[in-house]
Amino acid sequence: MVTSKDQPKSYPETYYAGAYWGVREESPEACARRTANLLNLLAPSDPFLAEWYKPTRSLKDARKFPLMPPDLPTLAEQFRRGVNRERGGPVFKELGFTFWFGNGGADYDNSNLRIHCGGYDEGTANTCVLTLPTLGRSPNAERVISAPVLTQAVRSMALAMDPDWAVAMSHAYRDMDDENRAGPWVGWVTYFSKQRGTVPPLPAPVRIEPVEDKGTLIVLTPERFTVTNPEHVALANHVRELLTRAGLIKPR
Template sequence: METYFAAAYWGPRRETVENCAVRAVTFLTALGQISEFFKEWRLQGRSRAEALRKRAIDEQSVDTLVSLFAKGRNKKDIGGGVIDELGYRASMWNGGDDRTASSLTMGCGMYSTIVGLSNAVVLQLPQQFDVQSEDGLRNVMSAFALAWEPDWAIVSSQSVRNRQVEQLPFLDRALYLDSKVTPPDDLKGSTLGEVLGHGMLFVQPFAAG
């Protein structure tokens, strides 16, 4: 069965852990208003049963998100010192079953200029999330764009993403582009874009039948 995800990406941007936490709270609040699937989050465990025994995260608490991000910092193999330029990272999931499960990984505050590295927030969408709903896609992209201010963000199937390794960014179900990012060739001159935050949003119309 096809799987879908939503994600946002941006280049080097040095930010404090507190600022990343504020962005995360804004993002999680917006997600919770979109769907019941995104209203409650837990720390991941070695098994679903173990994870469900963990208390739900207080996604409205900046202090809670600061703690999660701080614990997710990358450390050196020798000496254990923090690699400051790689920023902060936090992961969680919603406790759902095979049809409703969603996981979320947030990476923020990375300012390394090494090619191939980027800040990224990736949301695995539940199987029951309606990726054919244009309103739903707009709401998800709005949550990403306004909270994280990325260079670009997408909603895509995993299979399409796997075919687009050399062609980023791209449009599958939805695409957000910051105003400073050059649109891919198949979008240039398109009138389908709509203003969102500091950029433009493109949503692929669903063709019924």
């Protein structure tokens, strides 16, 4: 297993949030409704996550095509364009639809949402992944990469996308988790649907929150989780062990 001392020292730790669920046949319109709900739920968490734009050839052009406030016909059309098909061949409806768009930021000061929705082939994963700005290279990252904002981001994904599980974490810690490459991963903020089981009592400073009647959020620490802090890594590893014993994570 990779340890924190093996992580490169010259690069800032980067973070993302993602939601994941199994086969679920849905139309482009249904995917659009979920996406509209997600964008509306994300917006109050931080101004950086309140502006989104259709994909274009340049950032300058993107500003001409805002996605906020969400328009269902526009979103549904974007999902239809993201259907899986062979060049000049038939549409593979069972593989679902993909829509990838951003918040109009440049270089390291941006966020993107990549949503794959409506797939019902057993080999297809439905996902919603939010990339985040880079610490030390973005004027917004210090504010966005915080427990309150990422807790709201994961909660928004849980409510809008109804996933099996979701997480906000650093790429560095995910890469240390060699035993669960297909997930679920335990991150800084983790969500489990109630269908996966009951979250057991967890040690301080871990916070557990219900997400309406859908599932449970787990927030490891109120301060920024980083692999350079051995106490954070030890806590995350211990929580993963407890969740595995409780059956929420299946051992390989």
